[in-house]
Amino acid sequence: MKNKLTRGFCPTLKKPIFAEDGLLVRFRPSMNTMRSDNLKTLCDLSEKYGSGIMEITSRGSLQIRGIAKLSYKKFVERVLNKKIFKKPGDDNSNIIINPFWNANDRNFQIYNTLAKYKFKNLPEKFGFTVDLGNVPCLRNISGDIRIENSDNEKLLVRADGSDKGKELNPNEVEKFIVNLTNWFLNNKEKNINRMSQLLLIKKLPKEWCQDKSKSKCYNILPSNCEQGQIVGIKFGRFFAKNLKNLLVKSLTPRVRITPFKMIILEQVKNYKDNNFIFNSRNQFLNLSACVGKNHCTNSLIDTYELAKKIKGKTKLKVHVTGCEKNCGITKETQILLSGRKDSINLFDFRSQESKNIGKNCEDISKKLFNDSK
Numbered sequence: 001m002k003n004k005l006t007r008g009f010c011p012t013l014k015k016p017i018f019a020e021d022g023l024l025v026r027f028r029p030s031m032n033t034m035r036s037d038n039l040k041t042l043c044d045l046s047e048k049y050g051s052g053i054m055e056i057t058s059r060g061s062l063q064i065r066g067i068a069k070l071s072y073k074k075f076v077e078r079v080l081n082k083k084i085f086k087k088p089g090d091d092n093s094n095i096i097i098n099p100f101w102n103a104n105d106r107n108f109q110i111y112n113t114l115a116k117y118k119f120k121n122l123p124e125k126f127g128f129t130v131d132l133g134n135v136p137c138l139r140n141i142s143g144d145i146r147i148e149n150s151d152n153e154k155l156l157v158r159a160d161g162s163d164k165g166k167e168l169n170p171n172e173v174e175k176f177i178v179n180l181t182n183w184f185l186n187n188k189e190k191n192i193n194r195m196s197q198l199l200l201i202k203k204l205p206k207e208w209c210q211d212k213s214k215s216k217c218y219n220i221l222p223s224n225c226e227q228g229q230i231v232g233i234k235f236g237r238f239f240a241k242n243l244k245n246l247l248v249k250s251l252t253p254r255v256r257i258t259p260f261k262m263i264i265l266e267q268v269k270n271y272k273d274n275n276f277i278f279n280s281r282n283q284f285l286n287l288s289a290c291v292g293k294n295h296c297t298n299s300l301i302d303t304y305e306l307a308k309k310i311k312g313k314t315k316l317k318v319h320v321t322g323c324e325k326n327c328g329i330t331k332e333t334q335i336l337l338s339g340r341k342d343s344i345n346l347f348d349f350r351s352q353e354s355k356n357i358g359k360n361c362e363d364i365s366k367k368l369f370n371d372s373k
Contacts, residue, residue: 010026010124010125011024011025011026011063012025012026012027013025013026013027013076013079014076016067016072019065019066019291019295019296019297020293020294020295020296020297020299021051021053021065021066021294021295022050022051022065022066022067022068022069023066023067023068023069023072024063024064024065024066024067025063025064025067025075026057026061026062026063027061027062027063027085028059028060028061028062028093028094029062029085029257030085030086030093030115031097031101031108031111032060032096032097032099032256032257032258033254033255033256033257034062034084034254034255034257035253035254036247036252036253036254036255038082038084038085039243039247039255040244040247040248041082041084042054042062042064042079042084042240043240043241043243043244043247044240044244045064045075045078045079045082046064046240047240047241049067049068049071049072049074049075049078050064050065050066050067050068050071050075050240051065051066051067052066052239052240052241053065053066053237053238053239053240054237054238054239054240054243055236055237055238055291056233056236056237056257056258056261056262056263057236057259057328058141058142058236058259058261058288058328058330059096059127059141059142059259060096060099060141060257060258060259061257062257065291065295093115094122094125094126094127094128095111095114095115095127095128095129095130096127096128096129096130096138096141096143096259097111097130098130098131098132098133098135098136098137098138099137099220099227099256099257099258099264100133100134100135100137100225100226100227101133102133102226102227105132105133106132106133106149106155106170107130107131107132107133109170110130110132110147110155110170110173111130113173113174114128114130114174114177117174117177117178119181121185122181122184122185123193123194124193125142125193125194126144126184126193126194126195127142127143127144127145128143128144128145128146128147128177129141129143129145129146129147130147131146131147131148131149132147132148132149132155133149135218136148136149136213136214136216136217136218137217137218137219137220137260138217138259139217139331140217140330140331140332141259141330141331142330142331143160144159144160144184144194144195144196145157145158145159145160145177145180145181145195146158146159146160146165146213147173147177148165148213148214149213149214150165150167150211150212150213150214151212151213151214152167154167154168154169154211155167155168155169155170155173156168156211156212156213157173157176157177157180158209158213159180159184159195159199159204159208159209160194160195160196160199161195161196161197161198161199161200162199162204162209163212164209164210164211164212164213165208165209165211165213166207166208166209166210166211167210167211180208183204183205184198187202189201220258220260220262221280221285222262222277222278222279222280222282222285223280224269224270225264227256227264227266228252228256228264228265228266228267228268228269229250229264229265229268229269229270229271229278230258230262230263230264231246231262231263231264231265231271231273231276231277231278232261232262232276232277232278232282232284232285233261233262233263233276233277234261234276234277234284235261235284235287235288235289235304235307236261236288237291237304238275238276239275242273242275242276245273245275246265246273246275246276247265249271249273250265250268250271250273251267251268252265252266252267252268253266253267254266254267261288262277283311283312284311286314286315286316286317286318287307287310287311287318287319287320288307288317288318288319288320288328288330288333289303289304289306289307289319289320289321289328290303290319290320290321290322290326290327290328291303291322292304292320292322293322293339296322296323298322298323298325299321299322299323299339300322300323300339300340300341301320301322301339301344301359303320303321303322303339306320306337306344306364307320309364310337310364313364313365313366313368313369314335314366314369314371315371316334316335316369316371317332317333317334317335318333318334318335318336318337318369319333319335319336319337320337320338321336321337321338321339322338322339323338323339324338324340326338333349334348334349334350335347335348335349335369336349340356340359342359343356343357343358343359344356344357344358344359345357346368348370
């Protein structure tokens with residue numbers, strides 16, 4: 001097991017991470033999709049062996065918190081025996097798929113092509129986004145190699161950090177991605193783990209960055225959709241018992257886990273549950289927070305309490321973190337509030353300005369965020 005202070009480490013079923021509230025395990029289901037019965041079983045195991053608190057990460061993984069050290073071995077045995085996942089354990093795939101995929105569409109085909117290929121020696125957090133089809137939506141989700149649509153409807157593979165990529169036919173994608181990952185491994189320095197970091201000091205071959213991807217990126221909100229119903233999860237965190245109740249009462253056969261702190265209940269329309277977000281105008285949708293004090297050793301503040309005080313004070317995308325590590329930040333973040341020993345630091349990505357506010361949060365007002373910038 002890894003030390004709780006390790007950075008850049010991705011926990012899995014067989015490699016949990018130590019947290020203030022117990023062991024934490026993380027799963028990324030194949031195609032970011034789970035059968036409802038399997039997810040219900042995971043909820044039961046979370047309550048039996050963990051704290052009953054579960055989370056969805058900003059990359060669409062599922063986390064179970066608070067597993068007691070003495071219960072961990074039994075928890076793993078039950079997950080494996082129940083066959084909840086096709087490939088459980090340490091093969092946590094770094095492929096994020098557009099959640100609106102359909103069977104045998106381009107998303108489905110390219111995802112499965114990449115899933116069969118073993119990319120060796122890549123850093124743990126190095127990832128791929130497959131964002132094809134009619135609703136491109138992963139541009140602000142963390143990834144290093146992006147498979148997107150070009151303006152002329154061809155496939156485009158783009159290195160993160162470059163606004164242009166290379167147009168390809170579907171049968172050319174796998175070979176080009178292998179070449180791109182090899183280029184990254186051959187050129188990166190020891191302290192470089194992400195493609196965008198490498199592109200700051202090294203230029204891609206010119207022929208690999210000639211073509212533009214589609215500029216439009218859809219903002220996903222709770223609503224009905226072709227696949228079912230999109231449901232928001234406040235801060236990406238929920239009680240296992242509440243999710244199980246949602247699955248049972250909505251009668252959904254499968255659930256898609258998205259990187260937007262939302263899930264899609266397949267074959268469900270117009271369902272409501274007060275423990276989740278069903279209104280696209282809900283003010284919590286612009287707020288996110290790391291797990292915070294009492295759950296993370298490094299956190300200096302209760303991030304959830306601070307985030308709740310911000311609700312209704314701004315329409316900007318605000319992320320709250322408990323320390324300077326700034327876990328969970330995304331490309332959409334406009335305002336970052338970070339816990340310090342004696343204060344809270346506010347960083348405005350729009351102006352690149354930074355300032356400290358009182359830890360008693362008396363300065364939390366609409367004026368503080370200056371939405372008009």
